Amino acid sequence: xxxxxxxxxxxxxxxxxxxxxxxxxxxxxxxxxxxxxxxxxxxxxxxxxxxxxxxxxxxxxxxxxxxxxxxxxxxxxxxxxxxxxxxxxxxxxxxxxxxxxxxxxxxxxxxxxxxxxxxxxxxxxxxxxxxxxxxxxxxxxxxxxxxxxxxxxxxxxxxxxxxxxxx
Numbered sequence: 001x002x003x004x005x006x007x008x009x010x011x012x013x014x015x016x017x018x019x020x021x022x023x024x025x026x027x028x029x030x031x032x033x034x035x036x037x038x039x040x041x042x043x044x045x046x047x048x049x050x051x052x053x054x055x056x057x058x059x060x061x062x063x064x065x066x067x068x069x070x071x072x073x074x075x076x077x078x079x080x081x082x083x084x085x086x087x088x089x090x091x092x093x094x095x096x097x098x099x100x101x102x103x104x105x106x107x108x109x110x111x112x113x114x115x116x117x118x119x120x121x122x123x124x125x126x127x128x129x130x131x132x133x134x135x136x137x138x139x140x141x142x143x144x145x146x147x148x149x150x151x152x153x154x155x156x157x158x159x160x161x162x163x164x165x166x167x
Contacts, residue, residue: 009043010127011082018065033072034147036140042130044120047074050145054119057139061118079130083121085114108153 035050045067046054051074058064064075092107105126115121119136122129137150 008128009078009122009130011080011122011124013063013080014065014078015063018063035145036147037074038148039076042128044077044130044148045074046077047072047147049143050147051075053143053145054139057119062120077120077130079120079122081122082124082127083114083116083118084124085110085116085121086123086125087111088125110154 033047035047037045037047039045046064051064055064055075058077061080063078063080065078067074067076086105087109090109091105092109093102094104094106095101096103115133117135118133119139120130120132123131131153132150139145140148140150
């Protein structure tokens with residue numbers, strides 16, 4: 001199995017195919033390594049402090065798969081399972097001109113009561129992307145973890161849902 005197909009995390013386990021730790025090259029070897037690296041499509045690699053701080057939280061619903069690069073080690077986060085929390089009907093989709101089929105989501109709407117308590121999750125409609133909750137953003141801030149930029153796709157509030165969300 002190729003490295004690229006192993007990295008196409010879709011909510012299913014890769015542990016049995018990850019028979020030896022993946023090795024990689026860091027393209028900016030002179031810069032200090034961040035705590036968390038984004039290696040595309042929301043695939044996260046924990047490094048150093050981030051591994052120690054967040055490992056227990058993730059271990060119950062993620063695989064932490066080893067990855068090595070010169071003189072360093074990290075863990076690729078493979079989120080297991082899919083959370084059925086997207087409000088597909090209220091979300092705004094880009095529709096294919098020829099096919100008339102949904103291509104991608106332009107504006108997300110979630111069913112607040114179905115958004116998992118986990119700090120990271122995947123949804124069936126975008127199974128190759130990793131989503132995070134406000135708890136994850138707060139965790140990064142509290143522990144001053146660096147390396148990734150979080151892009152809000154939906155604004156939630158613990159007091160009340162956004163006006164377009166359905167509970």
